[in-house]
Amino acid sequence: MPTPESNTLKSQYAEKVTADLERNTAEQERIRTEIASLEEQLSGLEQDHELLVGMRAALGGTATVPTPRGSGRKTGTRVRSTPAKAAGKKVTVKTASATKSASAKKSASAKKTSGAKSAPAGEKPRALGDLIHEHLSVDLEPRTAGEIARALTTAHPHRNISDNLVRTTTERLVARGQVERAKQGSTVYYTASTRDDSATTAAPADKEPASADA
Incomplete structure (x- = not known):
């Protein structure tokens, strides 16, 4: 049969455990709040980074752009596409098109030059x-x-x-x-x-x- 002393100790332990649980729950809530705030800040910084990269590409910048560590992380926040990123893609497509056009012109010019030394069709070469x-x-x-x-x-x-x-x-x-x-x-x-x-x-x-x- 429990003694009054043992009941007192049990009650003290119960109070201590309850207090620890309350502190643990409060700490979790505080950290979750900080994480949500940091994720929101990080999402804004990521969008600003993409905007700056797109503007750099549109302006013809050639310097190496540093890539943030952990940029491939998965979060609950969806990062939308920015107009600057689309502009960067357009610049790349335009450059590739110009290169292809220049190659086609060079090929046509080479064919024209080589053809200039060929005798006209049906004409027999004279000595x-x-x-x-x-x-x-x-x-x-x-x-x-x-x-x-x-x-x-x-x-x-x-x-x-x-x-x-x-x-x-x-x-x-x-x-x-x-x-x-x-x-x-x-x-x-x-x-x-x-x-x-x-x-x-x-x-x-x-x-x-x-x-x-x-």
Whole structure:
């Protein structure tokens, strides 16, 4: 049977436990209130951070933007999208579009340049020697190899005609008697030959290779 002393101790312990429970409950309520307030502050700071990042991107900033630690946490607060974030996405899309457009223009330009050296469809390439002899026969004025090359390049833009190639080919025509050469100082001039037997002096071995003027 409990004694009065034991009942007194039990009552004291009960009062102490009740007081501890009240303090514990009050402390929980205080911490929950602080957490709610801090979460609200943090949510506002996160929205401000996204707004500032979007404005930095729209202004063309290149500096590294620090990422807050714990930004991937899950909370009960829903963070809405900001106009600045959407603006940053538009800037990225616009830059990618401009890059793609520049690449397309560069590709088209390269195709146009490579096509300029191709012979027109259906046209049979003529030997460079024939073109040189025809040009000198029509021009009748003494011309240097460089002048002949420039004239033929203008008349036949699809051909790859260089000064050295024209000089070599014209010297072959001189050896065949189809072209005459005259030297004035250090400059060599060429004119079409007026001899009647020029066509008979050519030998098969001296014919210009088909690929020489390609």
